[in-house]
Amino acid sequence: MIPTLAIRLHELLERHFPERRVFLRSDTDTRFIRLRPGTQIIAAVGTCAIVAWTIIATAVLVMDSIGAGNFREQAKRELQTYEARLNALAEERDRRAQEALAAQERFSSALAQISAMQSELLASETRRRELETGLEMVQGTLRRAMSARENAQHKVARLTSQIQAGKAENPDAATSPADDPTVEVLTTALADAARERDKTLAEAEDAQRDAEEMAFELRLVNERNSEIFSRLEDAMTISVEPLETMFRKAGLDPDTLIDTVRRGYSGQGGPLTPISLSTRGTAPSPEATRANRILTRLDELNLYRLAAGKVPLAIPVKGAFRYTSGFGMRWGRLHAGTDFAGAHGTPINATADGVVTHAGWLSGYGQLVKIKHAFGIETRYAHMSRIRVREGQRVSRGDRIGDMGNTGRSTGTHLHYEVRVDGKAINPMTYIKAARDVF
Secondary structure, eight states, rough: HHHHHHEEEEEEEEHHHOEEEEEEEEESSSEEEEEEEHHHHHHHHHHHHHHHHHHHHHHHHHHHHHHHHHHHHHHHHHHHHHHHHHHHHHHHHHHHHHHHHHHHHHHHHHHHHHHHHHHHHHHHHHHHHHHHHHHHHHHHHHHHHHHHHHHHHHHHHHHHHHHHHHHHHHHGGGGGGGOOHHHHHHHHHHHHHHHHHHHHHHHHHHHHHHHHHHHHHHHHHHHHHHHHHHHHHHHHHHHHHHHHHHHHHTOHHHHHHHHHHHHOOOTSSSSSOOOOOOOSSOOOHHHHHHHHHHHHHHHHHHHHHHHHHHHHSSOOOOOSSEEOOOOOEEEEEESSSSEEEEEEEOOESSSSSEEEEEEEEEEEEEEEEEEEOOOOEEEEEEEEEOOOOOOOOOTTTTOOEEEOOOOOOSSSSSSEEEEEEETTEOOHHHHHTTTTTTO
């Protein structure tokens, strides 16, 4: 069975690949090379394999070239999109900076107006108290004048009755009044009483006019005070509510914040003390209540300003920069801060008042500065090329604490900025975005 198949296979090969001879002739000899069917098949298969490999390799190269061109075009488009996005972010940052400056100017202007209106309010209140005192004096004079007028009227009536009684007892006296000394005395007393009555009536009318004028002036002062109170209340609302909203957006309770700052500033030069505008020791008037309420809001405004300096609301980089990585999970791990990329040596500033607790090298952070702030907040500034503060140093918002660099576990020049509350990492942009509408 097997020999038969071998014979048939050999015949098939002989039919399609007959045995060939290649002659090699030289000057003295002639040789040939015998190409059997198996050798020819092997050569044909090898040739086909080489041709197929060449075709496939050429196709792969062509496809790679086309794909590389597409990738380059896509990379260019993505780069253009990224640059456009960076430009838009830069414009947005500049616009936000201008808005912050304008808001700061409005805030300063509002404080100046509040101070001026407060002075004007105190002056008006002093004038009102003077008018009240003058009105009381005029009213006292009026009461005395009315009492004197009543006494004069009683006296005139008494003298008149006495004269009439004298006439009734001595009818002949009417014929010779000049000869009766009693009539002469009564006439003189009656004339004096009449003059005193007229004088008292004139004084009473003058006092009444003065009282009406003072009452009108007092009403004008009260209306002016009411207008000043309204403007002060509006200014307080405009100034305080954005700060309250800012702290709420930053995750801080305004009431707790105010209480904490008040405890730290409860000595001389601390919160304003409410005033009492009553001159009689009685319950405060509505104006006094409104004034105390405004002073309370002004006290809150001052405390909020103190608190704002202790909370990291500013941006740590003032120069040109771009955001390269935000807060969140990255490569399966938490990226606990925000990265700001910029030129080597870009100034890095403290974002709030505090005390430096670390200034040196720390593992993957490289050159690192830690600042401890109030309310259990800590900020970290990593990968710096140079540190410009020392441990234990007290810094204020905007103080330069170092230069941007590429130290530690870093792939390029940038600042890694962290905010931690009671040791827990918080997204720094929460504080930065919260302050955009205020500062």
